[in-house]
Amino acid sequence: MLGACCGRKLEKYTPDYVVFDLETTGVSVFSDEIIEISALKVEKGQVRDEFTTLVNPLRPIPSGASMVNEITDEMVAEAPSLQNVFGDFLDFVGDSVLVGHNIHTFDLKFLYRAAGDFYGKTLDNDYVDTLGMARSCLPGLSRYRLVDLAAHYHISAEGAHRALNDCRMNQQIFEALGKEVQKSKGRVKLCPRCGQILKMSSGRFGEFWGCSGYPKCRYTENVR
Numbered sequence: 001m002l003g004a005c006c007g008r009k010l011e012k013y014t015p016d017y018v019v020f021d022l023e024t025t026g027v028s029v030f031s032d033e034i035i036e037i038s039a040l041k042v043e044k045g046q047v048r049d050e051f052t053t054l055v056n057p058l059r060p061i062p063s064g065a066s067m068v069n070e071i072t073d074e075m076v077a078e079a080p081s082l083q084n085v086f087g088d089f090l091d092f093v094g095d096s097v098l099v100g101h102n103i104h105t106f107d108l109k110f111l112y113r114a115a116g117d118f119y120g121k122t123l124d125n126d127y128v129d130t131l132g133m134a135r136s137c138l139p140g141l142s143r144y145r146l147v148d149l150a151a152h153y154h155i156s157a158e159g160a161h162r163a164l165n166d167c168r169m170n171q172q173i174f175e176a177l178g179k180e181v182q183k184s185k186g187r188v189k190l191c192p193r194c195g196q197i198l199k200m201s202s203g204r205f206g207e208f209w210g211c212s213g214y215p216k217c218r219y220t221e222n223v224r
Helices: 063-069 082-093 103-119 130-137 146-152 163-183
Strands: 017-024 034-043 046-054 098-100 127-129 198-203 206-211 220-222
Touching: 017 063, 017 082, 017 103, 017 163, 034 063, 034 082, 034 163, 046 082, 046 163, 082 103, 098 103, 098 163, 103 127, 127 130, 130 146, 130 163, 146 163
Parallel strands: 017 098, 098 127
Antiparallel strands: 017 034, 034 046, 198 206, 206 220
16 A cells, blocks of 8 residues: 555456546646545445545646636635545555556556655556556557547446546546457467566567566566
């Protein structure tokens, strides 16, 4: 949950996880703030519990952000601050693998920053970013936004850009991607050591298959 090092980025399906999503005042992971945080706890592929709360950013919400997520200053006026609710979120998450869309470059940065500010540590939970997983499993798509993947799998995108709705959408997408991995093992190569997706890479001696879990997993395989 909290530790000295960030968790590993995984590219594989796991049946037990917590899918989460944030809404924020903007796109800067350095200066913007969280205004909504939601999560679903999943066991054996089924949703078992949920966590959701608005967050008072202690600053005005820019109109551009409100146009996207429809969260206003009035809605968060009586909401708890992030410092008051972050511990509850950590308790909900525990040591679970985290799942989310584009979390590697966005959402997790906000959580790491909060953990550092409030506890002097970081989140050490391993995580799966469904953006990268979708690109590996569905190479023919033209776009990989959450709503694009929902459309591909005929999943309702109603209420998109509110955190809990996005969690529900993403949970169904992750389950669908898990089935893609299982049914297309000839197209998606998996690491025999850790089960993550193998990716084609180039080195001094030409192309080779390398584990997406590098550097934690250093498995490689010659291209035949």
